[in-house]
Amino acid sequence: MLGFSRTKWVGVERPGENVYLAHGILEDLIYGMEIDVRVEAPEFKITAVEGRMRRTTTPECPKAVPVLQNAVGLRLGTPDLVSTVNRKVGREGCRHFANLLLECCDAVIRCALFDKWPGADESGAPSREEYLRGQLKDMPFLKNSCLAFHTPDS
Amino acid sequence: MILSYVRNKHATALDGPDGTVMARALVEETSFAARVEMLVSVPGLEITSVEAAVDRCFAGRCRDAVPLVKKAVGLRVGPGIIKLVNGEMGGTGGCSRLADLILECCEQVILRFTVDPLKPIMEKQGEEMVEAYKEFLARNPRLVNSCIAFAEGSPLREGVELEE
CATH class of the missing domain: 3.30.390 (Enolase-like; domain 1)
Known part of the structure; x- marks a missing residue:
């Protein structure tokens, strides 16, 4: 039940x-x-x-x-x-x-x-990893918050 | 206006025939989809098994965190579990979304055992209900100061003698 x-x-x-x-x-x-x-x-x-x-x-x-x-x-x-x-x-x-x-x-x-992800099919679109790295500049609080945002250089 | 982002989260607790509780939580949203299923023993409320899957994610790396959910096995659904789950499964090397789904499952287990004692109280009215809540609080002192209903000055707490 x-x-x-x-x-x-x-x-x-x-x-x-x-x-x-x-x-x-x-x-x-x-x-x-x-x-x-x-x-x-x-x-x-x-x-x-x-x-x-x-x-x-x-x-x-x-x-x-x-x-x-x-x-x-x-x-x-x-x-x-x-x-x-x-x-x-x-x-x-x-x-x-x-x-x-x-x-x-x-x-x-x-x-x-x-929000800014242009889609992988767009010409000149960044890779997903590049996109996330770029977004961290606007949202630095996400840096190292999880596996996907782990930046080994930090 | 078309929505820019949508999240749907659903969680349940099911009573098993052997007396255990099976808790499930799943999230389906614009950029992510995942699910967690766990078995909890009764009355000990120990997590005896956990399974998880990330069905959709933006960064493929998220799936690498799935095996971490096994660290929840052996934990008891009770005080301290939020810190333990976030510490073991969240953070830099983990996935806060999977940790969150495990905690959603734990919340379902707690709420499942809250429904039964609440039912007879909520059937009462007025002063009878207030008195029933006072008895409920005296039996469950962990609820003191847990929310505005059981805060100092609340009529539901007036005159309640709490066990040390």
Whole structure:
């Protein structure tokens, strides 16, 4: 028997060259919530966030909605983003909101990372490795963050 | 407006006939697709097996991180597991996306065992529900300060005597 099920969905819009709007939805057996986050480049700073709780567990949970504003001003490239969001949005508010917010932030980073990829078939297109190396100049916080971004010279 | 990026993540916990829990997490997004499946023993909540696959990735090197998921075998789903999983499977030589899917599986296991005690509480109303939550909190002191509902000053915490 299915004991638990959770689905998260994030879509990222680009209404302007330096603006990312992420819409995130979390639905599981217990919780249902949504978040809208605005992130502005090149700082990758959260400039606005709104959230709605559709299904919660306790009568106190809706008090976590305004706590989301603690995320405004955070930069996605800071090394302690996850712990800061988990503390300032999660523990002080709702940890499922924090989880969804981090999902939105990560999707924005991936969006920015692959946005300029011209496609391998384009004439003069860089190799994928070259492309990633080039993107690290705009997003230095990704350097050495994983196997794909490991730069032996660092 | 056409979306520039899309992520779909789905995770489940299934009760096995032998009393174990099978957790699965998969992500399908514009630049990446991967899945993790793990078996967890009950009541010890020890991870007894993990399988993973990267179905799609931008940099082929990502697939080199798949064998690292085996390092999760033997870990217990409980306090400290986030740091352990990120330390063993994330970072420079690993894949934060696979580590994340393992942690999604762990979260499903925890939530699976949260549903049953929550059900009778959520069927109550008003003061009856508040009292039921106080009893729940007294039995689960790890939840103190875990969120705004169980923070200092919350009516759900008022008068609750917590075991040391």
